[in-house]
Amino acid sequence: MESFFSRYKNALVLIAVLLAQVIGVAIQVRRPLPKEHAQPDAGGVRLIRYWAISLVSPPERLVHWLGSSILGVWDNYLDLIHVRQQNKDLQSELQRLRIEEGGIIEDARQGQRLQQLLAFKEKYVYQTTPAQVIGTSGTEQSRILSINKGSKDGVGVDMPVITPDGIVGRIREVFPHTSQVLEITDPTSGAGVILATTRIRGILRGNAVGQPQVVNVMPDERIKAGEPVITSGGDQIFPRGLSVGVVDRVSTDPDHDPLVDVVIRPAANLAQLEEVLVITNMGDVVTPKQKLDMIQSEAAADSEQLRASEILAERLPSRVDPDSPKTDDENSDDSADAEGEGIARPMRPPSALHPDRFTPSTTPTAASLTPGARLAPQSEGTGSITASTPKPHASSPASAPDNGDATETAVAAPKKKPEMVPDDGSRPPASMTARPASASTTTSTHAAATSADRAPTATMPATSSHATTTAGGGTVTPPEAGANGSSTSANGPAVHSAAGNRAAPGAATHSTTTAGGSTTTPTKPAASSTTHTAIGTGTSPTGTAAVHAATPRPAASSGDGATPEVKTKVIVDGPLPSAAKKSATTTPASTTNSGQQAPAAQKQQAPGTQPAQRKSPELVPDDGSRPPPTMLQKPKPQPQQATPAQTQPQGGRQ
């Protein structure tokens, strides 16, 4: 037995050791339990593990300490070769990086600006070209910028230059690769602007100190500092709605008292411009609605400007010369349509295709005139109008084409708002000014002292009759139904009688204004193609009368769809006999611009061939805008007492 253990001692020890460890493992290893019931090692195992860790950890810490120490010694002492050289290299690199940092910062800022510019460009509907400002004029007198885009890049003259903040100016000169931008702060610049809140329009120019200002603005207490100013689009350079700036202050204009100048603080930082956008194309994206809005806005602006001019004229009576001859320009401001369906057109410089003696360009110079002489022929008492009535050749059928050419004819006619002048020579009130409607046909005859002449006068369709006014407190009576519009003056020496026919549907009759406290008695307005009669020359107290015949083409709304504009105004000074008036009233028929309408109109030229069906005239507001709905209502019949006596022909001046 002893020899057995002695002989197999090693194996028995091994088996014992293995058995002990297997038992130990078996004790430690249990059936897997769920995690919630899992338990850590038993106390004995934990103790053994603790001993083992305690036994191994010191050498681990020792090794770790040795390793860290060795690495520290190596890193901090031994591995310092070439450190001095590295330090020099790092110093130089630091200097270089600082320089690059400045450039990078600038590039970053530029990138941010360009991003803003790009974002603005993306949401901007027009075609734009970004450009960088490369220089200025260098003087305070000339607010010019130079940009790095020229004709090679599609930049053209008068193209607007903007930034996301606001407008900058417009292209003044274009070179192949550069362009000059005239800033809005330059005194020679100009931009149509509108005050966003008060809706006051004006022209933006630069003043002497380089500040943009809206010049020649009527004083208005509503204009406050901080009010935004945007472009109106009326200059046809800048698109409407772009930010211009805000109102800085309001200063009086010593040269144009009582007008004021509204100084603007520009929205764009014009002193530090670096990138701008040049709007290279904006015509293709203007929607009809935008165009309509723009034109309506222009019409409103014209009305406002005209009103301001009238107010100014009243304040400055010396500027009004009642005896000065009126020109046909007064009839041309037809920026409002009669029905609202047509589009009003902005005023443009007219050029007469068929100039007559009333054309401004044909007016003799002042040196050639004789003091006291009259340009227009006049006749005293009852006289024939044929000799003195100018033929409305501008609107004759032969000269006026059917559709499109008629528009040119209308454009050729000088357009100006008509103005009534009372007999006493004083300036008429604003209510006397009648504004012709655009796209309308006007045939009117003003005959002095011929109110009794109610003979039906043949006219073309869509012509209109106008019963006009008297001065001197006369009362205008409503024309009888079925009669041509005529008006007389109770005591005024001159009577303007407008005789028009309304044979065709859509014709309109207008009874326009009075002066001197007279009463206007409008009748019910006619159909859509209403026309407005331009009241021509005023009558003088001496009995000078005027016959005013205007024969435009049919209105677009009732005609053939085109919008020709033909107006002929015949002004005759002096008394007008009934026969002459008849002759005068026949002229509109010959002024039709429609070839199809011309024969019919010629047939209707014969007096009495067609009974005139009186349609209600239409009152036209004094500012030339569309009449309010209240004015379109049928007026009450006027007292009868004014008609018999006052509609008698006066037979000359009193």
Next chain:
Amino acid sequence: MARLIAASRRDVELPPYPLIVFILVPLLALGLQSFVSLHFQRFDILDLPLLVTIYFAITQRNPITGTIAGGIIGIAQDALTRQPLGIFGICKSIIGYLAASLGVRIDTENHGTRALLTFGFVFLHSGMYWLLVRRLLAQPYAWSWVHELIRAAICTVVGVILFSLLDLAKRKEY
């Protein structure tokens, strides 16, 4: 073959190393294995405690000493792991026993013999470990012949170098 057998009986009976070496070397092996693997993960393919066990076993040529030394070193290595105590202990006990048994019969001073023994013992250690984990603990353990052979080869190379270094600590007086 004669060269692989122990030279003399006296060499087997006399302990060639001082006691402090028997204590510090295994601890240092455990510490290095833990520390180096912390910074160099591929270092875990080595098994320094196993190499130390083999070295002390073949140099002591005492199976009981080799078995107990292997068991202690293995249990200490198990203490640093998540597995139950005794897995590495069992493996290293057997390796210690076998290495000491062979060390009595062959000459372990030769580097070639050491290399062969080391390669065989490392591969055997991997096999036993796989067997214990899969069969005794029923835990997943992927066996890869290539990986285990590479492990055995690397451990053999490192072991031969380590054995040469540990030979420097041998007593020279006898």
